[in-house]
Amino acid sequence: MKKPSKPKIIAIVGQTSSGKSGLAVKLAKKIDGEVISADSRQVYKGLNIGSGKITKKEMLGVPHHLLDIANPKERFTVSMFKELADKAIGEILARGKVPIICGGTGFYVEAVVKNVLLPDVPVNKKLRKELSKKTAGQLFEILKKIDPKRALEIGKQNGIRLIRALEIVKALGQVPPLSHKPIYETLSIGIETEKDLLKEKIHARLLARIKDGMIAEAKKLHEKGLSWKRMEELGLEYRALARHLREELTKEEMIEELNREIYQYARRQAQWFRRDKNIQWFEISEIEKINSTVKKFLA
């Protein structure tokens, strides 16, 4: 007996500036696919140039999902992403097309690909407010008494994760073991970029985006009511932009800092992807190899 096969999806991952968005479009054209973006900042409306979002023109008519779906004033999370992504994948499959999930937020991609079922515990604002008064060390001690295993996993310094764990513990008694049974058959394609080339690409892209009006975009976001504080929370470009617009940084300092910080971010991305042994790595130029790999996978 042949088991009913799982639906097939393709994942394209890689560091920022690697060229994965362009590849996703090319591939989608070739195999009649639609793209699902997996980027924790590109989900927000109005964060375009600074987040490196693909433009309408660059999409070449290929439908893109999970872009511009959240208000930047509010917080979007992995669990929302997973839910929406599963929904989008279902619809794409129903249309008889191939879902291509493409993005740089490893946690988001993994949640979908591995079908990570996060505990269904909503944010408890009151509890968070209360707990945030405590030091990480104190939070650790509290959690250790209730769920020592989880406490040890997180460590005594990571306040953010300790609070979330306590939130879960309060609702469920303990942090449940994580189950991930994939519901899709996934071909994971990674785009690897050599270190020096990556640095060059990051720099060139940064300058191009400044030319395209990245600074004006941030200014407009603030005028429309996005607080400086929230903008800084968004990290990288928006954090530096907020500081520059408030004259804490000159334009030159901003560029210098961003070059370094974006590179560091790219390292963190690589770190995440490195763990996933299912990813097949290619250089962006190896388009023929990628095409044939995809063809074989879909056959």
Next chain:
RNA sequence: GGCGUAGUGGCGAAGUUGGUUAACGCGGCAGUCUGCAAAACUGCUAUGCAUCAGUUCGAUCCUGAUCUACGCCU
């Protein structure tokens, strides 16, 4: 030419009135990952304190010379 001050890791910088492991920050490298993930967190990163010689049981810290930088004077 004379006098003065300084010389610690890739960078910034603490320090010892001579004695096990040369603080810390940045950067770099490696890693963690159950609802903020562009986030949060962890580990590693100077057999050596400009060079050479001396004093001493022992010197990065004391002495002398040399080199370098800066300042002042002639």
